[in-house]
Amino acid sequence: MKHSIIQTSLMYIAVAIAFGAIAITFSLYVNFGMNEMLKQIIVWLIAAALIGLISIVYESDRLTDITATMIHAPITIAVALISGWILNYGDGSFSVLLMRMLPSVLIMYVIIHFVLFLIRRATLREINARLKK
Numbered sequence: 001m002k003h004s005i006i007q008t009s010l011m012y013i014a015v016a017i018a019f020g021a022i023a024i025t026f027s028l029y030v031n032f033g034m035n036e037m038l039k040q041i042i043v044w045l046i047a048a049a050l051i052g053l054i055s056i057v058y059e060s061d062r063l064t065d066i067t068a069t070m071i072h073a074p075i076t077i078a079v080a081l082i083s084g085w086i087l088n089y090g091d092g093s094f095s096v097l098l099m100r101m102l103p104s105v106l107i108m109y110v111i112i113h114f115v116l117f118l119i120r121r122a123t124l125r126e127i128n129a130r131l132k133k
Contacts, residue, residue, distance in 0.1 A: 004126070021045060040087055047083040051076050073109060080105045 025045060028038050054075045057068040081101060084090065090097025 007123075043083050043086050047079050050079050054079075069113065076109060077102070077105055 021041075022045070025038065025041050028041070032038065054072055057063060057071050058065070060068065063071070081097060084097050084101045085094070089100055
């Protein structure tokens with residue numbers, strides 16, 4: 001299926017951000033060594049990679065979107081909380097970590113999945129329009 005210019009542009013932007021993040025992280029390490037800021041960047045880049053990897057569940061033909069989300073959401077939340085724990089966002093307390101992080105993780109999760117839903121919906125409309133021709 002041919003992608004629209006917007007979809008292609010967004011894909012190129014996402015790839016550029018991914019490669020840029022890795023290049024910048026490496027450059028920061030080479031120029032400044034490991035510091036607290038770089039530790040946070042590395043932990044969140046690894047977390048993002050893990051969440052991206054688990055997103056493969058959405059490619060399964062055997063799972064509905066709801067089932068895939070029921071697998072994906074708890075793993076995403078766990079990865080985020082583990083990352084927060086590594087970075088000591090809870091000051092050594094798991095309950096503080098939950099209170100600080102869980103609301104924002106859930107809000108971001110809902111927003112991201114709503115945007116993805118809108119993108120899938122627009123793609124389906126485009127496919128249906130082409131099939132009607």
